[in-house]
Amino acid sequence: MVEDSVAPGSARPRQLILTVTRACDLRCSYCPTVKDGFPSLSIDDAVRALHLFADRYAGPHGGDVKLFGGEPLLAPDVVHAVLEEAERLDAVRRIYLSTNGRALDARLLGRIAESDKTILTISLDGRPDDHRKYRRGPESYDTVVALRGTLAGMPRVVVTQTIPPAAAVHADANFAHLLGLGFRRFNFLPGYFLAWSDLQLRALRAGFGRVAVRVRGEWAEGRPLYVRNLFTWAPTPFFNEGLIVDSDGTIHPSNVGLAGSFDDLRGRTAVGTLDDPPSVEALAAAAERTRALLEATTPPKILASTRAADAELTRFVRGLLPSWAARRRARRARPAPADGTPAP
Numbered sequence: 001m002v003e004d005s006v007a008p009g010s011a012r013p014r015q016l017i018l019t020v021t022r023a024c025d026l027r028c029s030y031c032p033t034v035k036d037g038f039p040s041l042s043i044d045d046a047v048r049a050l051h052l053f054a055d056r057y058a059g060p061h062g063g064d065v066k067l068f069g070g071e072p073l074l075a076p077d078v079v080h081a082v083l084e085e086a087e088r089l090d091a092v093r094r095i096y097l098s099t100n101g102r103a104l105d106a107r108l109l110g111r112i113a114e115s116d117k118t119i120l121t122i123s124l125d126g127r128p129d130d131h132r133k134y135r136r137g138p139e140s141y142d143t144v145v146a147l148r149g150t151l152a153g154m155p156r157v158v159v160t161q162t163i164p165p166a167a168a169v170h171a172d173a174n175f176a177h178l179l180g181l182g183f184r185r186f187n188f189l190p191g192y193f194l195a196w197s198d199l200q201l202r203a204l205r206a207g208f209g210r211v212a213v214r215v216r217g218e219w220a221e222g223r224p225l226y227v228r229n230l231f232t233w234a235p236t237p238f239f240n241e242g243l244i245v246d247s248d249g250t251i252h253p254s255n256v257g258l259a260g261s262f263d264d265l266r267g268r269t270a271v272g273t274l275d276d277p278p279s280v281e282a283l284a285a286a287a288e289r290t291r292a293l294l295e296a297t298t299p300p301k302i303l304a305s306t307r308a309a310d311a312e313l314t315r316f317v318r319g320l321l322p323s324w325a326a327r328r329r330a331r332r333a334r335p336a337p338a339d340g341t342p343a344p
Contacts, residue, residue: 073103126174152182171207
């Protein structure tokens with residue numbers, strides 16, 4: 001239940017995933033993405049993919065666009081072109097840009113701040129020692145934290161707190177640190193397709209339990225705090241399904257081929273190209289086959305670990321739902337201020 005995906009019971013994809021580039025300036029220890037040997041999407045192909053999604057796949061209610069990598073901001077011209085074109089398309093409801101934050105600049109932040117559609121998702125895992133330990137390469141913590149005043153004041157910025165197995169014992173302390181930096185919108189991402197020991201899984205459960213106490217406390221005090229995981233669902237952990245356009249222009253029903261251990265699946269999951277796209281029905285059928293391939297090719301220990309970590313995330317989210325629902329009911333029942341402005 002990490003990311004939005006194909007609507008349950010529906011053959012129509014709800015989202016377009018653009019792998020803008022496989023390149024990345026970091027080498028995070030828990031990231032499975034194959035980073036080398038691939039081209040980046042051209043501006044023309046990225047815009048073609050947008051219109052293909054809007055015209056053939058999004059349907060009458062529209063859908064979302066997600067810009068992934070690698071690090072998509074290593075191809076800034078492509079990102080800006082997609083953001084500009086997606087703003088004009090009624091079929092695009094929301095645009096998600098996921099980044100490690102190192103290449104954020106005033107131009108991009110200004111565009112996002114003015115957009116009613118764009119949601120910026122930044123990876124920032126917590127306290128600097130933990131962040132730097134697992135996010136290897138050039139400095140990224142200081143870069144993002146230097147922008148925290150601007151970022152925390154923007155209404156559509158989400159921080160993804162990734163929790164590798166070895167950092168599960170620090171999950172609550174890292175969340176508290178991010179709260180202390182002023183961030184109020186979060187996505188929690190335990191490390192998937194990694195080996196988790198029983199001790200690490202117990203630490204993850206305990207950590208999520210303490211995080212839940214903090215979240216409920218914020219809500220009880222009337223302070224805004226958004227947990228994106230409450231509103232997302234996926235048939236497979238970590239990977240996204242929908243119309244997936246890889247950086248080489250091939251089309252897939254899932255982005256499992258991003259991972260090095262599943263790179264050999266790309267030839268078996270490809271269902272077309274931008275020049276020869278599949279039907280909605282063919283894409284949905286390929287998604288079913290890809291889930292089966294993923295299970296068949298994942299080492300049993302890794303698959304069991306992934307399911308166990310995802311179960312802890314699910315437990316955490318379900319535990320928050322009653323408090324979230326009660327808070328929502330209370331806000332709706334609150335009388336509007338006498339001056340006619342909306343209730344807080």
